[in-house]
Amino acid sequence: MKTNFLIIGSGAAGLTLAVKLAERFPKKKITVVTKANKSESNTKYAQGGVAAVFNFKEDSYQKHIDDTLRAGDGLCDTEVVEMVIKEGPLRLKELMEWGARFDIDENGELSLGREGGHSNFRVIHHRDTTGNEIERTLLERADELPNINLLAHHFAVDLITEHHFPEIKTEQLSCYGAYVMDQISGSIFAIKADCTTLASGGMGRVYGHTTNPAVATGDGIAMAYRATARIENMEFIQFHPTALFDGKNGSSFLISEAVRGFGAFLRNKKGERFMLKYDDRGELASRDIVSRGIDSEMRESGEDCVFLDCTHLDIEELKLHFPNIYQTCLKKDIDLEKDWIPVVPAAHYLCGGVVVDMDGKTSLTNLFACGECSHTGLHGANRLASNSLLEALVYADRIYNYISKNLPSQTAMSIKKWNDQGTVMLSEFEIIQGKTSDLQQLMRRYAGVVRNNSDLMEASIHLEKLYSETEKLYQKYKLNTALCQLRNMVNVAHLIIQQSLRRDENRGGYYNEDYDKKKDLVGEKKQYRCALEINQD
CATH class of the missing domain: 3.90.700.10 (Succinate dehydrogenase/fumarate reductase flavoprotein, catalytic domain)
Incomplete structure (x- = not known):
């Protein structure tokens, strides 16, 4: 299959980008791949809302910026924070023009809520199903555009790069699309694209106990990792407290x-x-x-x-x-x-992911990323509540604007067919279920809310064995969704553990007992405040 723009994921980030590209380029083809039905995404389950400054009498961009920096504990990219927060209200107004219905007060103004870490009331919402309302709006908009082809129940297996063409020697890798599996027929085919965007959401299922839906298995991050894209800050996993x-x-x-x-x-x-x-x-x-x-x-x-x-x-x-x-x-x-x-x-939200610049570009040519699978620098060491949907909307727009001004050229390269010769059907799915459960227990036990280096090293040893076993299954059997997800979750777990071991201090959502000899949160309170004061200075 050939397409101009390939988008992997159908949440707020992916659908916003698809709609904007389709409207701007009515003669070009936009293909959206999603592994479940078209509305199943982390966006759909977002309850709290979207944080943005609308009440300038009591609130300001600077206050929202300060709250974001405080939550990020010194690791935010201040330029990105300022950009997202100042552009955010425009993106929300745009969404409302498309039909999103957010709660209003008795005066007909937006009803603004307040959530943890916010100094003002600035969270707009649709009762406690805000994400579902945004998803509904975007899907209805996408359905009106004939040049959007939304492939439900299709699983992106791997990105296509020069790794699939050993005869090509280059230092700067490019993305030419992805190999995709039709989950109903089981067939795997290539989608050749002028540019590809990962909008595949989070990875909460790596922990088993998560607020994320079943689709959140870190697929986009794992694909990008195997394609050698830069991945950072994977140790910063936000655990929703409640x-x-x-x-x-x-x-x-x-x-x-x-x-x-x-x-x-x-x-x-x-x-x-x-x-x-x-x-x-x-x-x-x-x-x-x-x-x-x-x-x-x-x-x-x-x-x-x-x-x-x-x-x-x-x-x-x-x-x-x-x-x-x-x-x-x-x-x-x-x-x-x-x-x-x-x-x-x-496990609720990943603050790290595929590294992108302010236009959503990754380290691979013609590969973009937005939403939870990306690492923009907005969240730093810990995401401020309700900043995630804001980030998704803003970065989808940034990618759209970049592509509009820098249209990628079509490649003449011929993509090879997927080769699964010599593989056989897997009949005992309990094998994959068992290994998935083992992985989730491993991550909860050794890489949860509170970690230590001994546990992380132990986890690394166990994960190496699980990785080897999973790769053997991948090479021996015809692919299915469960096996692909297990492989991706093992890759993501590896990134979490290794990047946790590299971090030698406690910041934001990362807490290692070895860096707090008292092991006492009450005693940490003063130290945390001092760090915040330094950051604010």
Whole structure:
């Protein structure tokens, strides 16, 4: 298959780019590849909202910039932060012009919420299903454009680069498209593209317990890694502090940050409101601090979870703002009017990924990346709540503008067909399921909220064996989605562990016990504030 623009992923980043390219170039072909149905993405499950400055009487770009830098703990790219925050409101207005319906107040103005780490009310939302509203808007827009070809249930296996043409010798690699598997027929074919964009989302399933959907297996990052693109900051995984805990295996349902912004308290089993021990902002501290606070309480008590208490809040207002959360809890026999919600930290967002510049360009020619799979420099060591959708919209626009001014030339190179001669069908899928479960347990145990170098080294040894076993399966059997995802998750786990071992200090979402001899979050409080003051200076 030939296309002008290949986009891998159908979330906010991928669909925004597809729509803009299709409208700008009506005679060119845009192909969007997504491995599930066309609406399944991390975007769809985003509850909290999108952070952007609209109330200039009380808020400002500088305040949003300062909050972002504070959360990023000194590792943000300040030029990127300023660019995203100043361009963000324009992208949101554009989305609203396309039909996105965000909540408004009694005066007809945007209803602005506040979430952890924010100094002002600036988060726009559609109740507690903001991501779903954005996804709906973009899909409806894409469906109106005949030059967008959206291939659902197609899995991108590998990027096509000079690695597939050993006769070509070059120092600067380029991307010519991707090999893609039709998940229904099992056939694998090449999509030749003038330029390719990775918008494939996150990698939360590497940990098993995650707020991410099942599709979040780090595919784009793994493909880019195998194609030798630059990957950085993989150690910075944001664990959402409050995922609904449902028994020993946890739960992937997210209890939005906005619930704490609405006034909910975190309590341990004794009923103590414990977060004020760790930060004066209490429940509204940034996610890394809240996650470690919960982890510390759980370690100290030996309990499997802590609790989110909404019983003191106006229940009718709570139902109005968070209908999905209220109903989901009710289905699990948790009545928010009288019951506390059992919660645990769960893998939520990756702050690192495929390195891109301010135009979304990767280290490979004609390969772009945007959304969670990319590393732009916006988030630094820890993402500020509700900055992710903002980043996706802004960078999709940046890529669009760059491509519009620098149209890639069509390559005359002939792409080779996928060769799976000598492989056989895999009949025992339990093998892959078992190895996937082993990987997830490994990552939760050795590379979770709190890490240490001994555990990371142990994880590296175990992962090497799992990598070898997975590659043998990959070479022996015809490909299927489960096997490809396992291979990708093993690659991503390797990046997380190795880049964790290279980091020799605690920053933002990364916390290693070996760099805090007291192993005491309360004692860390002053040190953290000093670092923030230095960063602000």
